[in-house]
Structures are given as C-alpha cells and as structure tokens.
Amino acid sequence: MTDTPTTPGTPVIVLVSGDHAERLRTEFWRYSREYELRTATSCAQACDVTAAALADGRRVAMFVSDSRLPDEENVLAAFGQWRALVPTARRLVVAPYERFLLDAPRLRAGMAKGKYDAYLLMPRGARDEEFHHAVTELLSDWGWTSTDPDVVVAKIVAHDGDPLARQVRDFFDRMGMPCRVDPPDSEVGRHVAEHFDDADGYPRVWALGRQPVVVTSVRDVARSFTDTPAERDLEAATDDGTGVVDVAVVGGGPAGLATAVYASSEGLSTVVLDAGAIGGQAGTSSMIRNYLGFPRGVSGMRLAQRARNQALRFGTRFRTGWEVEELLAGPGGGPHLLRGSDFELAARSVVVASGVRYRSLGVPSVEAFLDRGVSYGAAMSRSRETEDQDVVVVGGGNSAGQAAVHLARFARSVTVVVRRPSLAETMSAYLVDEIAFNPRIEVEPCTRVVAAEGDDRLERLTLESTETGQRHTRAVSELFLLLGAEPHCGWLPAQVARDDRGFVLTGREVPKDRWLDGLPPANLATSAPGVFAAGDVRAGSMKRVAAATGEGASVVPLVHAWLAPGGRA
Structure with missing residues (x-):
C-alpha cells in the first residue's frame, strides 16, 4: 500500500x-x-x-x-x-x-x-x-x-570511458564531494563548453566556487582544493613569522589524521601533506564494520572526512596533491625540509604516515588495461557501473573482503581470487562469514590471474590454479586488485633506517649501531632525530585502521618532548 x-x-x-x-x-x-x-x-x-x-x-x-x-x-x-x-x-x-x-x-x-x-x-x-x-x-x-547525486559540487565533462575522468571522479568521491560525469554533447557539457575554446581538451572540471579548467592529472584537481588564496591568507595569518611549522605530517590516512587532530588540538602548528585524497588506503573501504564506536559500520570515506573536519576545527592545514619527493633531515636539531616538485616546507618535526600502496600484480597484459577495467584499490565510485556485470577481486585481506561485499550489491557475480587455500588465514571472520552467506560471491582459492584480454577495455581474464597449473578463461568487466602492501617511503633519506622490505624502523627495532648514546629511540621515533613514524608504513605495525589511529595519537607526546626546550639537545 x-x-x-x-x-x-x-x-x-x-x-x-x-x-x-x-x-x-x-x-x-x-x-x-x-x-x-x-x-x-x-x-x-x-x-x-x-x-x-x-x-x-x-x-x-x-x-x-x-x-x-x-x-x-x-x-x-x-x-x-x-x-x-x-x-x-x-x-x-x-x-x-x-x-x-x-x-x-x-x-x-x-x-x-x-x-x-x-x-x-x-x-x-x-x-x-x-x-x-x-x-x-x-x-x-x-x-x-x-545512486547518482541529486545535487553536485563538481561537474566533470569527458568522453565515455575517459580514464582520467574516472580518476578525478574517484578523487571527488573520496573527498566526500558529490560529482557527476557528463558527456560533451549533454546539456551540462554544452554549458561548460561556453567557458572554453573549441581546441581545449578534456576532461573539463567545473567545481563549486572555482573557474572551469581542463585537467591533465588528478594532482591538478587535488591542488586546487587546498591551495587557494583563502588558504594562503589563513596560513599567513596563523604563521609565527618563521615560516617553520611545528609538525609536518606526510600522509592523510588514519594515522596522519589522528596525529593532526591531537597535535593541532594541543596548539601545535600542523600541516598534512598528501599526494592524493585524504583517507589513504582506508579511505577506499566501502564499509568498516569492526572500528570501535560504529556499531553499524562506517565507510572509509566518511571516517576520513569526519577526522579531517575535526582536524580543521583545531587549525590543521591540509595540502592535497602535494607529493613529498625528498626529506632533508635538519642538522643538529634544526628544522627538517620537505620538498616536492614545486614546493618546500620547513618543519621542526616530521611524522611519516605515508602508509602503503597496493602491490603490483606484475602481469603486463593486465597492466595494459589500467583504468580501462582494471583498478588498484576498491574504486567504490565505479561500483554502480558494474550492475549486471561479472567482476573479479584479487586479494585476501580485509580491504578485498569489504570490496567484494560492496560490489555484490550491484554486480551479477563477484569472484574473489586468492592464492591461499582459504580466506580465513588473512581476513577477519565477520567478512569471511559475510562472503560465505552472499550467493553472488564466489571464492577461488589457490588461484592467480595470469593474463587479460580485450579490445578498448578489459573483457576476459585467464586464471591459473597454483596447485595444478590448469587454466581457464572467463568473461569479466572489471578487475579490482587489492594485493597486500608495499611501503611508500622512497623519499626518505638514508638517516631513516628501514627493514629489508622498506618499512620504517622505530624504537628498539632500529639497529643498535644507529642508537644515540647507547639508547634506543622512543617507541615511534625513527633513527633520525625529530622524525617519527606511525601507521602502516612502520615496520611491525598491525595494518589495521584502529591501530594506525592509535599510533597517530600516541606519537604526539613524543613530538611534544622533541619540541620542548632541551628536547633537541
């Protein structure tokens, strides 16, 4: 009725x-x-x-x-x-x-x-x-x-299937900004075209309060949202005159956001630098159900944006699209220098929270379809496009499980491909149970992807049994790769000790020949004085959102101790 x-x-x-x-x-x-x-x-x-x-x-x-x-x-x-x-x-x-x-x-x-x-x-x-x-x-x-948003804050005009337009949309979605992609011959496309010459290319982006632009990378869009005249005026008004901030946080995932909230709430001038969208790898999770205090679960995007807004309230300044390419450790307790392709930032302390990136599959024919049916990460903004399609998720961690459950709301079928005999070894029990219950999800254990085929975009995958070597080919419209973690810290100097996998060593894990005065660094301190590490980038971390958040909060007292008079002596 x-x-x-x-x-x-x-x-x-x-x-x-x-x-x-x-x-x-x-x-x-x-x-x-x-x-x-x-x-x-x-x-x-x-x-x-x-x-x-x-x-x-x-x-x-x-x-x-x-x-x-x-x-x-x-x-x-x-x-x-x-x-x-x-x-x-x-x-x-x-x-x-x-x-x-x-x-x-x-x-x-x-x-x-x-x-x-x-x-x-x-x-x-x-x-x-x-x-x-x-x-x-x-x-x-x-x-x-x-659903597609009824009200948008950003309009993207691009031809169907434009890979860069998809990346820009992913950025907006992860930043919690409703957007829509419209073709050039649509009403929106014609309206936006009035601001361009015929020779100007695509995609074109028109966002709230900003001039329409042709973008050549996601970085163009990311920079435009946190590097504005209003932001620069705020920075000038709050700067102490030295041009040096108390804390520079590299990475805007859960660890970096927690550091920002606690550091700025305690009066430290704090800047967060991130090459992409705020939220890190966790920001792509469709639903995190085991995070403390959210009995009905919370999406990674919402968790990240709530934390970002909380940090902004205390005065944190965010710089998205700022990829740090080099850290020069300050000599004798002096300020550290963070450099990118077109910026420098001096900071009295640095918290490395740059997290991890998904490991490459290493199959050339698959890589050839990147952003044309193949995605690293969950790419939740693309889930609606999988309606009535067959998709494959590769990976056995929680991120892969969350992606599979979410995609099953739309796709006709979701196949989880994992090299191990079962998901239980690497995935939380609640996700294993949820996957087992869902009739749209199938798990193929002891299996790997060995080839991809298609014309303009992905159409077929070849899967191989790791036990028998037997292969079979299946039709697939989308492939999501969530393959474990590689640290993102190639920009760190030699002064910062790392393990053989590239993760940052802290506390007693730092080799003894790098200790100062025979004493190990503090628990979350690195071998470079005044440089700290928190979250997934740190060797021995739990690789869980709650653990990263806890480390981000716990590093702030160490920063205080370093900044205190005599702390850098």
Missing part, C-alpha cells in the same frame, strides 16, 4: 509488519518528504509491493521489518527474498518492546553475517532521535553508494 504522495523518481521505503504497520508508518512519516512510504503486512505482500515499485521505475532505499512476520517466522529468510529483488537496499529490523530482548539472540548473529544492517527497538515515544540517527545513517550510506 502507498502511504505518501509521490513524484517521479522518489525512492521507496518498504515498511513490513503484521501487527505494527501503523506504528512504523507513524515513526517514518518524517521521511515522507524525500521518500515514498509503502507498507505491507507480510513477507509475500512486501515482495509484491517491491515488484510494483520496481515496475514503476522506483528505487527501493530500505526495507524495515518487524522481527516476526505472519507468513515468515524467520525474518532473515524474508530479507533473503527482498535482497534478491533489490540487493542495494538497506535492511533494518525494528522489534516491538515485548519482543526486542526475546528475539535478539537469534537475530544478532545474522547481522554479523551481513544478512541485515541494524537491529533496533521500536520507538515507544516521540522524538526517539537515537532510533532516527540509525535510520538516517543507513539512508545516507544508501544515497552515497547506490
């Missing part, structure tokens, strides 16, 4: 309960301005309501179900049916007070396996904002990942 006035294109929320449909409709009435509410009293009727909505060309944003239904005692089975109809919809169980505790034990295990997204108590009074906070979080996540 339709309960609200509708306009074409309005997304639908399906409310299902045999006994409490009226209560659910009352509670969800506040969403009726933006969503069409359709109610059902049984699982079967909800299937009919959903099918009718899809036939009308509507998108279904959420299923909200009582913990028990008249025709389906196991509501998880009902969610399975609805998921088959609309894989992208968010799924919410709302139990009445008298059954909330009684039904919880049999239902919570299903949430851990990804069968639904949240288990909530049905509101018992007005203005239950904790309830609605959960609902709006899920709807926000649905809107960001499953």
Whole structure:
C-alpha cells in the first residue's frame, strides 16, 4: 500500500509488519518528504509491493521489518527474498518492546553475517532521535553508494570511458564531494563548453566556487582544493613569522589524521601533506564494520572526512596533491625540509604516515588495461557501473573482503581470487562469514590471474590454479586488485633506517649501531632525530585502521618532548 504522495523518481521505503504497520508508518512519516512510504503486512505482500515499485521505475532505499512476520517466522529468510529483488537496499529490523530482548539472540548473529544492517527497538515515544540517527545513517550510506547525486559540487565533462575522468571522479568521491560525469554533447557539457575554446581538451572540471579548467592529472584537481588564496591568507595569518611549522605530517590516512587532530588540538602548528585524497588506503573501504564506536559500520570515506573536519576545527592545514619527493633531515636539531616538485616546507618535526600502496600484480597484459577495467584499490565510485556485470577481486585481506561485499550489491557475480587455500588465514571472520552467506560471491582459492584480454577495455581474464597449473578463461568487466602492501617511503633519506622490505624502523627495532648514546629511540621515533613514524608504513605495525589511529595519537607526546626546550639537545 502507498502511504505518501509521490513524484517521479522518489525512492521507496518498504515498511513490513503484521501487527505494527501503523506504528512504523507513524515513526517514518518524517521521511515522507524525500521518500515514498509503502507498507505491507507480510513477507509475500512486501515482495509484491517491491515488484510494483520496481515496475514503476522506483528505487527501493530500505526495507524495515518487524522481527516476526505472519507468513515468515524467520525474518532473515524474508530479507533473503527482498535482497534478491533489490540487493542495494538497506535492511533494518525494528522489534516491538515485548519482543526486542526475546528475539535478539537469534537475530544478532545474522547481522554479523551481513544478512541485515541494524537491529533496533521500536520507538515507544516521540522524538526517539537515537532510533532516527540509525535510520538516517543507513539512508545516507544508501544515497552515497547506490545512486547518482541529486545535487553536485563538481561537474566533470569527458568522453565515455575517459580514464582520467574516472580518476578525478574517484578523487571527488573520496573527498566526500558529490560529482557527476557528463558527456560533451549533454546539456551540462554544452554549458561548460561556453567557458572554453573549441581546441581545449578534456576532461573539463567545473567545481563549486572555482573557474572551469581542463585537467591533465588528478594532482591538478587535488591542488586546487587546498591551495587557494583563502588558504594562503589563513596560513599567513596563523604563521609565527618563521615560516617553520611545528609538525609536518606526510600522509592523510588514519594515522596522519589522528596525529593532526591531537597535535593541532594541543596548539601545535600542523600541516598534512598528501599526494592524493585524504583517507589513504582506508579511505577506499566501502564499509568498516569492526572500528570501535560504529556499531553499524562506517565507510572509509566518511571516517576520513569526519577526522579531517575535526582536524580543521583545531587549525590543521591540509595540502592535497602535494607529493613529498625528498626529506632533508635538519642538522643538529634544526628544522627538517620537505620538498616536492614545486614546493618546500620547513618543519621542526616530521611524522611519516605515508602508509602503503597496493602491490603490483606484475602481469603486463593486465597492466595494459589500467583504468580501462582494471583498478588498484576498491574504486567504490565505479561500483554502480558494474550492475549486471561479472567482476573479479584479487586479494585476501580485509580491504578485498569489504570490496567484494560492496560490489555484490550491484554486480551479477563477484569472484574473489586468492592464492591461499582459504580466506580465513588473512581476513577477519565477520567478512569471511559475510562472503560465505552472499550467493553472488564466489571464492577461488589457490588461484592467480595470469593474463587479460580485450579490445578498448578489459573483457576476459585467464586464471591459473597454483596447485595444478590448469587454466581457464572467463568473461569479466572489471578487475579490482587489492594485493597486500608495499611501503611508500622512497623519499626518505638514508638517516631513516628501514627493514629489508622498506618499512620504517622505530624504537628498539632500529639497529643498535644507529642508537644515540647507547639508547634506543622512543617507541615511534625513527633513527633520525625529530622524525617519527606511525601507521602502516612502520615496520611491525598491525595494518589495521584502529591501530594506525592509535599510533597517530600516541606519537604526539613524543613530538611534544622533541619540541620542548632541551628536547633537541
């Protein structure tokens, strides 16, 4: 039954309960301005309501179900049916007070396996904002990942399949900035063309408050958002006159962001430099479900942008598109110098939080299709393009698992290729369970990618068994490579000791012949005085978001001690 006035294109929320449909409709009435509410009293009727909505060309944003239904005692089975109809919809169980505790034990295990997204108590009074906070979080996540934005802050005009346009869109998405790619012959494309000569190329980018430009790299766009006259005026106003900052943080992932929040909140002048978008590798994760304090999970992008906004509030200055190419360690406790192709920054202390990059597959025929069907990392902005396609994810870590689960909302099939006999050796149990439950995801263990084929873009992959050597070729539209970690610290000087894999050594891991006065450096200090390391780039780190965040916070007292009078003696 339709309960609200509708306009074409309005997304639908399906409310299902045999006994409490009226209560659910009352509670969800506040969403009726933006969503069409359709109610059902049984699982079967909800299937009919959903099918009718899809036939009308509507998108279904959420299923909200009582913990028990008249025709389906196991509501998880009902969610399975609805998921088959609309894989992208968010799924919410709302139990009445008298059954909330009684039904919880049999239902919570299903949430851990990804069968639904949240288990909530049905509101018992007005203005239950904790309830609605959960609902709006899920709807926000649905809107960001499953639909094109209704309002954009950046317009990208490019020909179909332009690899650079995809990279620019990925940057905007990771920065939390809604954008859209339009072809040159579209209304938007013609409007933007008024600002260019006919000979100007593509892609063209027109972002809020900025002149339209033709971009030649993602770096062009990244620099334009944090290197503006307003930013330079702020820097001049807050500079102490020496031109030297207290803390330069290289890398804007979880470790670097935590350092920025704690350092700037304690009054240290702090600058974060990152070659790309804020968030690092973690920023590409579609949903991190085991991060403390987020019971319904949080996307890497949202976590990163919340941390960035928090750091900005305390005065941190961010420089995206600033790739550090050289660090000159200051002699005798003097300022360090960070250099890029067109900048220099002096800092009294440096925190290396540059993280890791995905390891190259090393197959030339695969590399030839980079950004034409092959991506390193999750590239969540491309997930909607995989609808009704067959995709492959290579990797056995949590990032690969998160990507597979997210892509399964759109793709017809997702194959996870891993060299090991199983995912359990390298992936968190909750992701292994979620993958096992999802009928769209298949795991091919003891397998590797050995070749790729296609005309203008990827069309086929050849996979090989690492046990038997047997090969088979399959049609594939997208390949996502999440192959473990290589440190990004080739820009560091010889004074900073590293292990044989290139990870930065800190504390007692530093070779004894590099200790000063027979004492090891502090736990997160490197062999170069005044240079510290935190997060995935550090040898021996856990390679987990929470661990990186903890190290980023823990390094700040060491920075304070270094900056204190006598600390550099």
